[in-house]
Amino acid sequence: MDSLKQIIMTTKHKASFAKNASAKTITVVKEIDAPVQQVWKAWTTAEQLDKWWGPKPWNAVTKKMDFTEGGSWVYKMAGPNGEQQWDKVNFTNIHAPNDFSATDLFTDEKGNRNSDMPSTRWKNSFTKSGDGTKIESVLSFDSKEDMDKILKTGFEEGFSKGLDQLDDLLSD
Numbered sequence: 001m002d003s004l005k006q007i008i009m010t011t012k013h014k015a016s017f018a019k020n021a022s023a024k025t026i027t028v029v030k031e032i033d034a035p036v037q038q039v040w041k042a043w044t045t046a047e048q049l050d051k052w053w054g055p056k057p058w059n060a061v062t063k064k065m066d067f068t069e070g071g072s073w074v075y076k077m078a079g080p081n082g083e084q085q086w087d088k089v090n091f092t093n094i095h096a097p098n099d100f101s102a103t104d105l106f107t108d109e110k111g112n113r114n115s116d117m118p119s120t121r122w123k124n125s126f127t128k129s130g131d132g133t134k135i136e137s138v139l140s141f142d143s144k145e146d147m148d149k150i151l152k153t154g155f156e157e158g159f160s161k162g163l164d165q166l167d168d169l170l171s172d
Helices: 002-011 036-044 046-052 144-152 155-171
Strands: 016-020 025-032 059-065 072-078 084-095 099-107 120-129 132-140
Touching: 025 144, 025 155, 036 046, 036 120, 036 132, 036 155, 046 059, 046 072, 046 155, 144 155
Parallel strands: none
Antiparallel strands: 016 025, 025 132, 059 072, 072 084, 084 099, 099 120, 120 132
16 A cells, blocks of 8 residues: 555646746646546535645635635635634636636635735636646736735745645545
8 A cells, every 4th residue: 555655646746836927927737637527626615625725734714605606715724823814715707617717815704805915816727638637727916016925925835735735635
């Protein structure tokens, strides 16, 4: 069994991050060894998101989820020492199971926007790749300064860890 675990660990795909300052975008690509429908479900249901969204020892805790166009996901990132960071994702376009777009906002517990932090527009695409799924997330910002502010939060490391947790969840 240990040799099988070693093979699985060595075949994992690392997420790639491409930053384009002039376009004010970050593009993240990750290959997952699971079918599109399974990856889609992990990205679009609260029960699955709470299992992988956020880098350990932090975890996501959903307060409300309405995965419809015009709906939203309100959740907190809960830290190991009682820290809380609230967030709201407003879904704008959904084309199941291929892609969805949303705007992400830092908020308080009631979903009121924290204007000290920028919003981020996400387009998440899921395409068949061999026996698995290629995830491509394009994050767009209003300014290069907004993009830099999000990067300074540890976004790249945190999102990479979260995507690895998704990979672990779907390979079980």
